[in-house]
Structures are given as structure tokens and as C-alpha cells.
Amino acid sequence: MSETIIYSAQKIITMNPSRPNATHVAVQGGRILAVGDLTELETWGPYRLDESFADKILMPGLVEGHAHTMEGTLWRNVYCGFFDRADPDGKTWDGVKTIQAIQDRLIEAEAKLTDPDAPLSGWSLDPIYMDNKRVTRADLDKVSSTRPIGILHASGHILNVNTKALELGGLLKPGINHEGIPLGTDGLPTGELFGPDTMTPVGVHVGFNRSMTDSDEQGLRDFAKLCVRTGVTTITDLAARLEPDGVESMLKVTNEETYPARVVPLQIFMGATAKETVDKVIGLKARATDRLRLGRIKAVADGSIQGFSARVRWPGYHNGAPNGLWYTAPEQLAELYRLALAADVQVHTHTNGDEATEMVLDTLGPALKDVPSPDHRFTLQHCQLADAAQFRRMDKLGMCVNLFANHHFYWGDEHYRLTVGPERATRMNACRTALDTGVPLAIHSDAPVTPLGPLFTAWSAVNRLTASGRTQGEHEKIEVSEALRAITIGAAYTLHMDDEIGSIEVGKKADFAVLEDDPTEIGGANLKDVRVWGTVQGGRIFAAADL
Amino acid sequence: MSTPIPVTVIGGYLGSGKTTMVNHLLRNANGLRLAVLVNEFGELPIDEGLIEAQDDDIISIAGGCVCCSFGSDLTGALMDMAVLHPRPDHLLIESSGVAIPSAIVGSLSLLDGFRTDGIVILADAETIQASANHKYMSDTVLRQIADANIVVLNKTDLVNEERLGATFEWLANQNPDVRIVKAYYGKVMPDVVLDSFLGKASGVGPSHHTADIDVMTLDIEGRVDVENLARALADSENGLIRAKGFVTSLCGQKMLIQVVGSRWETSNASDSMKDGIVCLGFKGEVLQGLKMLVNSMTVETVPQG
Ligand SMILES: [Zn+2]
Numbered sequence: 001m002s003e004t005i006i007y008s009a010q011k012i013i014t015m016n017p018s019r020p021n022a023t024h025v026a027v028q029g030g031r032i033l034a035v036g037d038l039t040e041l042e043t044w045g046p047y048r049l050d051e052s053f054a055d056k057i058l059m060p061g062l063v064e065g066h067a068h069t070m071e072g073t074l075w076r077n078v079y080c081g082f083f084d085r086a087d088p089d090g091k092t093w094d095g096v097k098t099i100q101a102i103q104d105r106l107i108e109a110e111a112k113l114t115d116p117d118a119p120l121s122g123w124s125l126d127p128i129y130m131d132n133k134r135v136t137r138a139d140l141d142k143v144s145s146t147r148p149i150g151i152l153h154a155s156g157h158i159l160n161v162n163t164k165a166l167e168l169g170g171l172l173k174p175g176i177n178h179e180g181i182p183l184g185t186d187g188l189p190t191g192e193l194f195g196p197d198t199m200t201p202v203g204v205h206v207g208f209n210r211s212m213t214d215s216d217e218q219g220l221r222d223f224a225k226l227c228v229r230t231g232v233t234t235i236t237d238l239a240a241r242l243e244p245d246g247v248e249s250m251l252k253v254t255n256e257e258t259y260p261a262r263v264v265p266l267q268i269f270m271g272a273t274a275k276e277t278v279d280k281v282i283g284l285k286a287r288a289t290d291r292l293r294l295g296r297i298k299a300v301a302d303g304s305i306q307g308f309s310a311r312v313r314w315p316g317y318h319n320g321a322p323n324g325l326w327y328t329a330p331e332q333l334a335e336l337y338r339l340a341l342a343a344d345v346q347v348h349t350h351t352n353g354d355e356a357t358e359m360v361l362d363t364l365g366p367a368l369k370d371v372p373s374p375d376h377r378f379t380l381q382h383c384q385l386a387d388a389a390q391f392r393r394m395d396k397l398g399m400c401v402n403l404f405a406n407h408h409f410y411w412g413d414e415h416y417r418l419t420v421g422p423e424r425a426t427r428m429n430a431c432r433t434a435l436d437t438g439v440p441l442a443i444h445s446d447a448p449v450t451p452l453g454p455l456f457t458a459w460s461a462v463n464r465l466t467a468s469g470r471t472q473g474e475h476e477k478i479e480v481s482e483a484l485r486a487i488t489i490g491a492a493y494t495l496h497m498d499d500e501i502g503s504i505e506v507g508k509k510a511d512f513a514v515l516e517d518d519p520t521e522i523g524g525a526n527l528k529d530v531r532v533w534g535t536v537q538g539g540r541i542f543a544a545a546d547l
Numbered sequence: 548m549s550t551p552i553p554v555t556v557i558g559g560y561l562g563s564g565k566t567t568m569v570n571h572l573l574r575n576a577n578g579l580r581l582a583v584l585v586n587e588f589g590e591l592p593i594d595e596g597l598i599e600a601q602d603d604d605i606i607s608i609a610g611g612c613v614c615c616s617f618g619s620d621l622t623g624a625l626m627d628m629a630v631l632h633p634r635p636d637h638l639l640i641e642s643s644g645v646a647i648p649s650a651i652v653g654s655l656s657l658l659d660g661f662r663t664d665g666i667v668i669l670a671d672a673e674t675i676q677a678s679a680n681h682k683y684m685s686d687t688v689l690r691q692i693a694d695a696n697i698v699v700l701n702k703t704d705l706v707n708e709e710r711l712g713a714t715f716e717w718l719a720n721q722n723p724d725v726r727i728v729k730a731y732y733g734k735v736m737p738d739v740v741l742d743s744f745l746g747k748a749s750g751v752g753p754s755h756h757t758a759d760i761d762v763m764t765l766d767i768e769g770r771v772d773v774e775n776l777a778r779a780l781a782d783s784e785n786g787l788i789r790a791k792g793f794v795t796s797l798c799g800q801k802m803l804i805q806v807v808g809s810r811w812e813t814s815n816a817s818d819s820m821k822d823g824i825v826c827l828g829f830k831g832e833v834l835q836g837l838k839m840l841v842n843s844m845t846v847e848t849v850p851q852g
Pocket residue numbers: 066067068238446
């Protein structure tokens with residue numbers, strides 16, 4: 001039998017309602033043996049007391065229910081975002097606020113490249129914060145006119161390139177007539193490329209290749225470092241292609257002795273039939289390990305709101321843009337839901353617009369009549385525009401929701417002004433309504449779209465501030481305690497893992513977020529400033545400072 | 548640079564018979580090397596006997612045809628196609644049931660080495676109008692029809708004459724420029740779908756022919772105003788489904804004319820090509836009238852020198 005270690009802490013926030021707070025936790029073989037005070041724990045026999053967390057706050061390891069491992073890979077490119085952001089090595093990159101600053105940063109990175117033909121790639125650009133001033137190929141030509149340069153936007157759906165890159169991609173030509181490629185006064189592309197179909201031909205020349213959503217081994221390791229720095233011990237990779245090679249490398253890397261996170265990859269439903277997809281996932285489920293939880297599916301119903309590709313109900317987009325696109329037909333979703341319910345495979349479905357949410361509700365209802373499944377926990381991901389009536393239906397159907405609280409901060413102003421208008425922007429990501437209706441709630445970052453950091457996400461849901469500093473949706477705010485639930489046991493519930501993780505109680509994994517500050521005392525307005533020391537994952541200690 | 552690969556986009560809502568038609572075309576490829584890009588393999592019942600080899604993303608079919616699945620990465624799959632050896636004679640893209648075909652054509656236009664040979668939309672004679680009224684899919688289905696150069700009104704055996712007539716009328720109202728070809732089991736003359744067949748004896752048995760379609764060749768002697776002729780051939784008044792051939796322009800340049808429904812284009816061609824246009828159209832309608840039209844647009848060849 002392995003050794004029992006008792007950790008003392010300044011405070012343990014357990015998320016277990018029968019014992020909300022404690023001072024000690026006993027760990028044995030990577031699991032929690034007992035939680036309480038030292039006298040209670042001593043009854044379990046011999047132990048070693050470890051006081052290294054005596055001045056720390058322990059919370060259950062945080063659970064990020066919607067992220068992408070690709071964030072790990074993207075950090076190998078030059079960070080061009082507007083907001084300060086920490087990389088896997090712990091260095092915080094200042095946000096770049098002007099095109100000049102972007103150029104300076106790229107020039108600095110360019111100087112370090114030895115191969116004159118190697119591409120220079122950046123990421124996380126967002127002109128919205130720079131008065132929507134667009135970056136042009138001329139701007140990037142000032143960095144280099146001989147080396148291909150590309151910067152991916154924060155959304156992941158726009159790419160800015162220089163002239164050399166356009167030339168290599170075959171797009172430096174007059175006569176292009178494509179809504180995803182704006183042209184300059186000279187009749188040539190400005191260098192901004194919208195949507196995957198326009199990005200791909202050029203993207204391959206600037207370091208963003210076609211399989212960039214598949215994280216490689218280094219990317220997976222870097223991704224896990226970010227988890228430790230943000231207190232995360234279980235994280236999803238929400239939409240993986242899970243090609244055979246990818247699965248092997250994920251199994252290999254997550255199995256490494258020092259790999260600090262539990263990764264939950266969801267097989268994307270695209271380019272294969274419902275039956276093939278479910279069969280494949282049943283096969284994958286059998287290969288799942290503790291740190292690689294294969295066996296779930298993600299479907300995509302529509303696009304994004306700021307890209308005007310989300311499906312919205314009447315009265316449509318506020319600026320009059322035509323309705324968005326369906327990515328999956330209702331008949332295909334219906335088949336997927338039936339087969340998955342019958343096989344006990346969980347499906348998470350991306351919906352952004354309220355029409356897409358409605359379609360999923362209309363589709364899951366009949367599937368559940370055919371295949372009654374009392375505890376399916378099918379989850380709506382993003383689900384940003386859902387109204388109260390839709391939350392009531394989610395409740396009746398037994399669905400969970402994972403709302404995009406960070407989005408409200410980063411793009412809330414844009415939605416208010418442009419995409420859906422004041423009323424609907426105010427109700428977006430309606431956490432209060434979800435909880436009041438009884439819909440199990442998680443909240444997410446969608447990293448790399450916004451930075452990984454559940455405590456920031458919790459802050460977003462508690463304060464509902466937008467980037468410009470406005471409170472948007474006073475009545476959809478939630479309490480700190482509710483937000484902390486959403487990033488622990490709440491997210492665990494949406495993954496059907498609340499019996500193993502998400503709270504500090506006997507029998508569960510010894511997964512802790514180790515904090516310097518007490519999130520229940522620091523005040524809702526400061527929640528994002530809680531300092532993370534590191535994590536304990538499966539009983540293994542990971543200090544952020546030692547990564 | 549070699550001539551671009553012609554690409555036909557085949558669209559239509561779920562269940563309209565796209566896959567069945569693609570299979571029909573593969574069975575009747577008759578020596579043409581067809582490459583087919585499909586969203587997914589799952590529903591593709593390629594005759595076992597035709598499959599020569601199969602791996603994850605590509606199926607090789609007897610006679611030099613290939614079939615590839617593209618999932619979410621159509622552009623990437625097209626880039627692979629552009630360097631495929633041997634080079635396909637014609638590419639078919641079977642788009643997903645919710646795809647907007649004009650968006651695919653837009654993406655195609657960005658890539659060198661391809662030429663759009665039109666958008667063919669399949670419509671299920673029994674359900675198309677219901678799909679166009681579907682709570683969620685209405686605008687998608689209507690956009691697909693609006694994008695079409697040719698609609699294959701499929702499964703005509705499932706509805707009576709009267710209903711078929713009404714559906715035909717309805718389609719024509721949705722898109723006045725479209726040419727509507729009736730079919731069942733996706734059995735449509737390959738010439739209707741693929742420009743590459745046109746003017747070649749396609750060798751498809753008569754049972755596959757839609758009885759009301761005719762092919763004729765217009766001989767042209769003299770020079771023509773090429774753009775005006777192409778535009779006239781594409782005019783729905785003339786009832787052509789497709790036309791393709793060579794003419795000599797007013798200034799003596801040999802030109803290729805390609806017409807799919809109301810879509811037309813002209814391009815320079817080699818002087819060695821013989822003048823003449825192969826036309827595919829509806830029997831008895833106006834094919835004969837075309838002869839007069841062409842004559843009226845032709846000027847006598849001025850002797851050189
Ligand atoms: Zn996502």
C-alpha cells in the first residue's frame with residue numbers, strides 16, 4: 001500500500017456541500033483518502049505530514065470544459081494580441097496596441113531567423129481593439145518583403161499576410177472576386193484573408209498548415225504547462241480529428257510520468273457519417289487512459305456570431321447581415337444523437353446563434369423519445385444567444401450548457417453595437433438564467449480564442465464587464481461561489497466526470513489548484529487576480545515556477 | 548501551363564440523390580479519368596468490383612478514376628488534386644447537403660489549375676418543395692437552387708405527372724435561368740453534368756438517356772462575334788443545357804466557347820481546332836432555331852492578304 005500524505009493548507013475550499021471547508025487533505029496513491037482537520041485524518045493510520053501548502057489555498061483542480069490543445073502549438077508563433085498574455089514558460093507578453101508595435105515585435109522575431117526563406121508567423125491579432133484599423137500587406141512588407149509572413153487573428157478565422165506570402169499562395173493577381181478577399185485600390189488583395197477556404201492556399205506558406213488543429217507532441221506539453229499555470233488539472237480538446245497518428249502521440253505524451261493534466265479530446269463530427277463516427281469513438285473509448293479520456297463526440301451546428309455565420313432567429317443580425325450557415329443538417333444530427341444515445345457516447349454540440357440552439361433542442365427531443373436516456377448530459381457548447389425559454393427546454397431535456405463567459409468580455413461591445421444589438425447582447429451567455437432554470441452550468445475560455453484561465457472566466461461571469469469597461473447584463477451576473485462551482489464540479493458534470501473530479505472529497509482524484517489568494521475572500525471584482533502557485537494532479541505536485 | 552481541370556460542383560439537400568448520380572457517372576466514365584471529392588465516404592456505395600484500392604482518404608476505381616473524402620478541408624483536398632498523377636480529366640465535387648455551392652465555386656476560383664464547369668443541383672421531386680419550406684433549411688435549399696446552372700429533378704418516378712409538372716414550374720420560378728433536367732435513380736446523361744463528355748460519343752446505353760435531350764453540332768463557317776454568340780447560346784430562350792466548341796473571332800483568333808445553362812465563358816484556343824459547336828438541349832424546342840441564329844451572327848471570311 002502506498003504512503004499516506006497529509007497536506008495542510010491555510011484553507012481548503014472543497015466544493016463538497018457537506019463539508020465546504022477544511023484544513024487538511026490526506027492523499028494515498030493519487031486519490032483523496034480523507035478531508036477534514038488533522039485529528040480526523042490521523043484516524044487513518046500512519047502518514048507523512050507535508051506542510052508545503054500550509055500558507056496556500058487549495059481548491060479542486062480546475063476543469064476547463066471547452067479549450068483546444070492547439071493553444072500549445074500556437075505559442076511557437078509571435079504573439080500579436082492586444083491584451084497581455086502569459087506563454088507556457090510563464091513569460092507574460094505585453095499586448096501590442098498599434099500596428100507599429102506589431103511591426104516592431106515582428107522585426108525583432110525576424111532578426112532571430114537564420115533561414116532567409118523560413119516563414120514568420122504570428123497569432124492572436126484583433127483589429128477590433130485598434131479602432132478596427134486593418135493590417136495590410138504593406139504593413140507586413142515593412143517587416144520583410146522577401147520572407148512570407150502571416151498573422152492569424154484571435155478568432156482563428158482571419159489571416160493577415162504580406163505580399164510575398166500572397167505571391168507564394170498564388171493570390172497576388174488581379175481579377176479576384178471573392179467575398180473573403182478584400183481588394184485594394186490597385187485591384188490586388190489587401191493581404192487580409194477571411195475564412196478557411198481563402199486562408200488555406202496561403203496559410204501553408206506562412207507556417208499555418210492544414211492540420212494545425214492537431215497539436216503535436218511539443219504542443220501538448222506546452223499546453224499542459226499553461227494548465228499548471230492556471231490551476232487546471234482536467235481540460236478538453238474540443239474538436240479533435242483524432243487521426244490514428246494523433247491518437248498515438250496523445251496517448252504517448254499524456255502517459256509521460258510528468259504530464260500534469262488530464263486531457264479529454266472530443267472527436268469532431270465532420271466528414272464521416274454518424275455511424276462511422278460513433279463506431280470510431282466506441283473504439284477509442286476502449287483505449288482511454290486516466291490522463292486521456294477518449295470517447296466523446298463534438299458536433300457543430302452553426303458558425304460564429306462575429307463572423308455572421310451563426311444561425312440566428314428573427315429579427316436576424318442587427319446590421320442586416322444575412323443569416324449564417326449550417327454546418328450540420330438536422331437529419332445528420334438526429335442520426336448522430338440516436339446512435340450516440342444508444343451507445344452511451346456523450347455528444348457536445350456547438351451552437352452560437354439561437355436558431356442553432358433551437359434546432360438542437362428540436363432534434364434531441366425526438367431522439368430521446370426513441371432512445372430514453374435518463375442521464376445523457378448532452379451539452380450545448382457556447383450557446384451564447386439562448387433565451388430563457390430555450391434554457392427551460394434544456395432543463396426538461398436533461399441537457400447541460402457550457403457558456404462562453406470570456407467572450408462577453410472580449411467581444412461584448414461588438415455584439416452590442418453591431419452583430420445582435422443591445423437587448424440580445426445583454427442576455428448573451430446568460431449564466432444567471434441557466435442556474436435559475438436548473439441547467440447544469442460550465443463556463444469556458446475556448447482557448448486559444450481567448451486565454452486559458454478559469455479564474456478569469458469566473459471573473460467574467462461574475463462581473464460581465466466588456467473590454468470597454470461597461471457592465472453588460474447586470475441581471476445575468478452570478479455569485480462568486482456559483483462561478484467557482486462552474487469551473488470545478490460544474491464543468492466536471494458536463495463531462496460525466498463529477499464522480500471523479502471537481503471537488504475535494506474522499507475517493508476522488510487528488511487534483512488541486514494551489515492558490516496564493518483565497519478566491520472566496522478576494523472579492524468578485526478581483527477574482528481574475530488570484531495568484532496560482534501550481535497544481536496537484538493525481539497526487540503529483542507541479543509548481544508553476546519549476547516548469 | 549496545362550489547361551485547367553474542369554470542375555463540376557454537385558449540390559443539393561440531403562437525400563436528393565447526389566451520391567447515386569455520382570456513382571452513375573463513375574460507372575459510365577467511359578475512359579474519362581474522373582476524380583470525385585466527397586464530404587464523406589460513408590454513404591458512397593461504389594460497386595465493389597470497381598474498387599481497385601482504398602486507403603483512408605482515397606479510393607482508386609477501375610478505369611483511372613479516384614474518389615477522395617475532404618471532410619472540413621475542401622481547399623486542401625483541391626490542392627492535392629492539382630498535383631495528382633495521372634491528372635484527372637474532370638473533377639466532381641459532391642458538396643455536403645448544407646453547403647452553399649457558390650461559396651465552393653468562389654474558393655475554387657482562387658486556385659490555379661481549375662476551371663468551374665458549372666453547378667449542378669439535385670432536387671428530389673417528391674420532397675424539394677417541403678425542404679424549401681423546412682423550418683431551418685428553407686433559405687439554404689433556396690440558395691442552392693438559386694446558385695444552380697442545371698437542376699437535375701430526380702426521383703421523378705415517385706410522383707405523378709401533375710405533381711411533377713407543378714414542381715418543375717416551381718423550380719423554374721425560383722431560378723428563371725436554370726435548366727431543369729428530369730431523371731430517376733440519378734440516371735442522367737453524363738453530358739448534362741460534365742462538359743468533358745460533350746462532343747464525345749459517351750457510349751451510354753439509350754436507357755440512360757433522358758428521352759427528351761438531343762445533341763447536335765452546329766457547323767460554323769466564317770467569323771463570329773464570339774461574346775455575343777456565347778451570350779446568345781446561354782440565353783434561356785434558346786433552351787440549351789450545354790454548349791462547347793471552337794469559333795473564329797472577328798479578328799481571326801480561334802476561341803473556345805463553353806456554356807452551362809446561363810453561365811458562359813470564352814477563352815483563347817489553338818488555331819488547329821476545327822470550328823463548330825456541340826450543343827446539348829431539349830428535343831424539339833429550339834435546337835433547330837440555333838442554326839439560324841448562328842448564321843445571322845456569322846460574317847463571311849474575308850480572304851487574307
Ligand atoms: Zn472551440
